[in-house]
Amino acid sequence: MKVTRIIEKYLDGTLSDEEKKEFTEYLEKDSEFKELLQLHAEANRAIGDDAFFILKEKLNRAYQLYETESHSLSEIENKLHKGFNKLNRRILSLAATFLLITASVLAWYLFYNSDTRGDKLFADYYTLYDPDIIYRSFEKSNDTWQDALLLYKEHKWQLADSLFSIILNSDSTDTAALFYSGITDIELNQLERAIDKLQKIINIGDSGYVIHARWYLALLYCKQNETDNARKMLQPLVSENNYYSKKVRSLLSRL
Amino acid sequence: MKSGNNYSDQALLKGLIEGREEILLELYRISYKTVRHLILSNHGVEEDAKDIFQDAIMVIFQKVRKNELQLSCSLNTYIYSVCRNLWLKELSLRGRTVYQFESTEEITDEDNDIELWQHYNERISFYRKIFEELSEDCKRILKLFMSGETISNITRIMGYSSEQHTKNRRYRCKLSLIQRIRATSIYNELKNESDEDNRKIPGWYAKR
Numbered sequence: 001m002k003v004t005r006i007i008e009k010y011l012d013g014t015l016s017d018e019e020k021k022e023f024t025e026y027l028e029k030d031s032e033f034k035e036l037l038q039l040h041a042e043a044n045r046a047i048g049d050d051a052f053f054i055l056k057e058k059l060n061r062a063y064q065l066y067e068t069e070s071h072s073l074s075e076i077e078n079k080l081h082k083g084f085n086k087l088n089r090r091i092l093s094l095a096a097t098f099l100l101i102t103a104s105v106l107a108w109y110l111f112y113n114s115d116t117r118g119d120k121l122f123a124d125y126y127t128l129y130d131p132d133i134i135y136r137s138f139e140k141s142n143d144t145w146q147d148a149l150l151l152y153k154e155h156k157w158q159l160a161d162s163l164f165s166i167i168l169n170s171d172s173t174d175t176a177a178l179f180y181s182g183i184t185d186i187e188l189n190q191l192e193r194a195i196d197k198l199q200k201i202i203n204i205g206d207s208g209y210v211i212h213a214r215w216y217l218a219l220l221y222c223k224q225n226e227t228d229n230a231r232k233m234l235q236p237l238v239s240e241n242n243y244y245s246k247k248v249r250s251l252l253s254r255l
Numbered sequence: 256m257k258s259g260n261n262y263s264d265q266a267l268l269k270g271l272i273e274g275r276e277e278i279l280l281e282l283y284r285i286s287y288k289t290v291r292h293l294i295l296s297n298h299g300v301e302e303d304a305k306d307i308f309q310d311a312i313m314v315i316f317q318k319v320r321k322n323e324l325q326l327s328c329s330l331n332t333y334i335y336s337v338c339r340n341l342w343l344k345e346l347s348l349r350g351r352t353v354y355q356f357e358s359t360e361e362i363t364d365e366d367n368d369i370e371l372w373q374h375y376n377e378r379i380s381f382y383r384k385i386f387e388e389l390s391e392d393c394k395r396i397l398k399l400f401m402s403g404e405t406i407s408n409i410t411r412i413m414g415y416s417s418e419q420h421t422k423n424r425r426y427r428c429k430l431s432l433i434q435r436i437r438a439t440s441i442y443n444e445l446k447n448e449s450d451e452d453n454r455k456i457p458g459w460y461a462k463r
Contacts, residue, residue: 004430035446036433042375043432046382048401053383055274055316059309062279066287119276143411158402162395163412 003033007040050158054189073103122223125251129183129212152180157187173200175207183216195220211237215244218251227255264330268319271312282312286334293335294342298349307345311337314372323368340369371452378445385435393428400425 003026009015010023026033080099131149148163164181167174178197185194198220201213218233230251237248262270262281270278290311291304299307311334318324326333386394392413399409410421436442 001426001430004433005426008426008429038449039433039436040429042378043382043436044401046379047386047397049379051274052379056313058274058276058279059312062276062283063305063309065280066283147412158398159404162399165395166412166414
């Protein structure tokens with residue numbers, strides 16, 4: 001524990017003069033100390049470097065998308081190729097041109113109308129929820145709430161997430177916390193977590209957040225190309241005259 | 256310089272740093288096919304191609320973040336070269352010989368640290384995995400410290416009674432993480448690689 005403390009203080013840059021001497025002695029005399037120092041420093045980076053780990057996840061998703069796109073193209077190419085085998089060379093040449101155009105159109109279609117279409121829809125309609133209205137109307141006044149909303153407004157998502165988790169740990173059915181925590185998850189690209197929380201709000205019902213939860217959940221379904229689920233979420237919002245009515249009609253027309 | 260696609264290399268690198276998903280997909284479109292061919296022609300399987308390509312992109316990500324990447328060829332060629340280097344290294348670890356490597360522009364001398372970055376990425380990925388196994392409380396407090404939050408705020412956020420308690424809790428959590436990491440056999444392998452790297456390029460560690 002003592003070694004941990006002195007290394008962490010060194011990495012924080014908060015060693016006192018006395019501790020600096022101690023630190024130097026450790027470095028000179030303890031052969032394992034250098035290894036520990038490197039391990040502590042790298043472990044800190046592993047804890048703090050969210051951009052690195054988010055990119056790794058995104059790369060996996062890009063790979064899956066690329067594979068889907070490639071397989072779809074090659075399947076269609078194969079089918080077309082078999083069909084044209086019996087034709088003469090001139091026709092085959094024309095067919096090859098046709099195939100190329102078809103593949104390009106298909107690639108375009110896959111790109112703009114599959115996963116990326118979902119991403120585009122999400123990007124076109126997603127705006128960050130402004131907490132001011134809800135904050136006033138619900139008059140949440142405790143410190144944790146105030147801090148959490150402040151962090152949310154300042155876009156400090158990781159910290160806001162910590163505070164919303166604390167609130168939800170003490171009351172997992174707090175729909176306000178579920179909602180903001182869900183939006184925070186979206187900002188942190190934790191989409192499955194966001195979906196769970198927003199769905200929970202709808203399941204609980206009887207809350208001012210249901211309409212908002214439906215809207216954001218529909219956008220998440222769009223992003224994941226689950227068009228049917230997105231429609232189901234939006235349908236109840238069409239008939240009501242609410243803040244989202246216009247956007248809902250516009251989004252539905254594009255699904 | 257363009258890579259034969261709709262984006263310039265600079266735009267692709269910028270998009271990579273920003274983690275833009277359409278750019279990541281574009282990187283697969285422009286480079287993956289040749290990398291896959293290289294690896295499948297040299298004792299590799301699909302999974303190897305996928306891993307090597309992703310390792311290469313993560314290495315490039317780190318180098319761009321550290322302003323260490325000066326492209327003297329197209330990004331497509333560079334990605335291929337990084338993958339080739341990583342795959343050669345992997346094959347030598349597996350004791351295999353190589354019989355079909357396409358000719359490509361050579362990577363410059365300052366790019367010797369590709370393997371070092373890959374080792375570093377492996378280590379922090381492993382440490383992160385162990386970190387995720389800690390208690391929720393420990394993960395939260397360590398995250399808060401790493402985000403630069405003040406001790407008084409962390410004490411309040413965590414609901415602890417005093418700042419001293421917060422500090423102690425942080426040290427205990429960190430100690431627990433370090434002990435868990437050191438108790439694994441993978442750590443010794445990673446450590447040996449790291450020692451070797453430090454011997455090969457003294458001072459490289461300090462650059463990060």
